[in-house]
Amino acid sequence: MRRRNLSRVMHAVAAQGTLSRASVASRIGLTRAAVSTLVDELIRAGLLEELGPERPGRVGRPGSALAVSAQGPAGIGADVGVDHLAVCAVDLRGDVRARAVRRVDNRGRAPQPVLADLASLVREVIRTAEQEGLRPAGLAVAVPGLVARDTRTVVRAPNLDWHDTDIGALLPTELPLSVDNEANFGALAELWLGATAPADFLHVSAEIGIGAALVVEGRLLRGSRGFAGELGHVPVWPEGPTCACGGRGCLEQYAGEEALLRAAGLASGADRMEALAERAHTGDMKARAALRDAGAALGIALTGAVNLLDPRAVVLGGALSRLAPWLLPSLEGELGRRTTGPGCEVVVSGVGSDGPLLGAAHAVVRAVLDDPVGVA
Secondary structure, rough: EEEEHHHHHHHHHHHHEEEHHHHHHHHHHOOOOHHHHHHHHHHHHHOOOEEEEOOOOOOOOOEEEEEEEEOEEEEEEEEOOOEEEEEEEEOOOOOOOEEEEEEEEOOOOHHHHHHHHHOOOHHHHHHHHHHHHHEEEEEEEEEOOOOOOOOEEEEEEEOOOEEEEEEHHOOOOOOOOEEEEEEHHHHHHHHHHOOOOOOEEEEEEEEEEEEEEEEOEEEEEEEOOOOOHHHHOOOOOOOOEEEOOEEOOOOOOHHHHHHHHHHHHHOOOOOHHHHHHHHHHOOOOHHHHHHHHHHHHHHHHHHHHHHOOOOOOOEEEEEEHHHHHHHHHHHHHHHHHOOOEEEEEEEEOOOHHHHHHHHHHHHHHHHHHHHHHHOO
């Protein structure tokens, strides 16, 4: 019960930004005396801090404002992409305090050198975070592939050509480690940080590949083995081109980054999606046609998910968020023609392409809020 109540205090203060002890007691339904004892323990542990009297204008004697500590535990998030590696540190207030990104083509690279490069970035970010008075509470890694539920094993990542890769065994770190699909972390970032998503939504993100994650009543729907959400490998046209997964006509062959660039007449490479967006913005007909066709393919693939799962909204994240103005008309047109219900709102991510990285780091932060005793 004490652990649970400590967590309730942490979540209450973190959600509000600043609260007095009396306000915390009112929000979580405990006595002021009980809350005061819990708060004192959290202050001694360096998880909460007192900022001084609350702002004037309140009736009665002002209480001392509490805030989550800007120092102490931090969540370390990492993102393994096909064309990049990224790491960041997020404090308990949710602020990014350190960040490192390396552009690198990871296709065809064995897991060991990729994870060695990632470990180097993790060490760089931790050094910077420690200079800010932070200490890492854990490391969460987002990967573009299937991750077996409750494990750290990437069963299959077609765009990296990784199979049965145990990240825990290959990534040198002494931190508590968790691994999940990048679309799952992107959806969690949208849930925790975005302003557009309801409690039930289907999050779709794209970089080289396309992933999806379903959030139901504020929780991820992972599937029995943890493999739910592989929207990119839903066949749009069954006799279409061969995909890296071994299937044919998959959505990625029509709306993935390489397919989009090829259809628009652009070579693949760094910042090419920004170039695609710029061409579409200036009226380039070939770029707009590529995006129109990709939006139609997305709409066809999403139709099955919407009809089957009935989400309140579809959220476009990752590179899709930057391209939404030219994808949405054909995407929404296909959904409108093919779905049987009253319709499904399509909204653009409030988090954008940083979703998987931020979701990973915030997953560690929320673990601290859920069990502050474990890090005290």
